[in-house]
Amino acid sequence: MAITAIAYYAALLEGGIIPEAELETYGSDDSRLPMSGMATYTPGMEMSGGSLGQGLSIAVGMALGLRQKQSKAWVYNSMSDGELDEGSTWEAAMSAAHYGLSNLINLVDVNKQQADGDSRKILGFEPLQDKWAAFGWYVQRVDGNDLPAVMAAFDNAKSYSGNQPRVILCDTLMGKGCRSSKPAIKTILFASMPTNGKKRSRCWTLTNRKECCNEPESTPFKNVGDDRLDC
Structure with missing residues (x-):
């Protein structure tokens, strides 16, 4: 579990497995909550997701194992578009289609x-x-910020009768609905942990601010210097 680890940590909090204060250590040295979760020390983590691109390969192995056991369980893999850079992702995609x-x-x-x-x-x-279809997958593409559309895509994937692996491409806008004069904040929140205490506190609470709303979807993301954390 790599890029989606931050969502997993929220689930750990909701399940009472980690205290809320531990979320403040996210991405810090010696934290149990690194950007990419580690099976060796992250609570409840059964596999390590970094370097990127390993998740789909592991999912293919799990799907093969379940089929061998004649299990009707599903295997769900969540990955980022950045993981499409990795050759292992496409090897796994070919394997999944080959084995149906x-x-x-x-x-x-x-x-x-x-x-x-x-x-x-x-x-x-x-x-x-076109690429996923060429690799032999059943493909859907939806607005990833539209939860009902995503859930409908999952239902459609499960009801589809073809002997193919399924992929749902979710076009998303990070931090959608958040109005900020520094759009890059939305990217850096998930990429690193600011060291300045004041900046860190303000960034962590950004999503709870009432004025954080109605940002135009066309707002661009840009790489800027360290002042991007002046939120």
């Missing part, structure tokens, strides 16, 4: 952002629908 893993649903967060900048400029990945 219809019990595998892969969710790709197409947010077009990596820690180093715009994913499309680092390594272009479009046309994604």
Whole structure:
């Protein structure tokens, strides 16, 4: 579990497994909550997700194992568009189609952002629908910020009768609904932990501010200097 680890940590909090105060250590040295969760010391983590691109390979193995056991369980894998840079991702995609893993649903967060900048400029990945279809997957593409649309895509993937793995491409805007004069804050919140206490506190509480709303979807993301944390 790599990029989605931060959501997993929220689930750990809701489940009473970690205290809320521990969230403040996210991404810090010696924290149990690194940006990419680690099976060796992150609570409840059964696999390590970094370096990126390993998740889909592990999901393929799990799907194969479940089928061998004649289990009707589904395997869900969540990954970022940045992981499309990794060759192992496409090896896994080929393997899943080759073995007809219809019990595998892969969710790709197409947010077009990596820690180093715009994913499309680092390594272009479009046309994604055509690529996944060419690899033998059943493909859907939805607005990832529209939860009902995402849930409907999952229902459709599970009801689809074809002998193919399923992929749901979710076009998302990070921090959608948040009005800020420094859009890059939304990227850096997930890429690193600011060291300045005041800046860190203000960034962590950004999403709880009442004025944090109604940002135009066309707002661009840009890489800027350290002043980007002046939120």
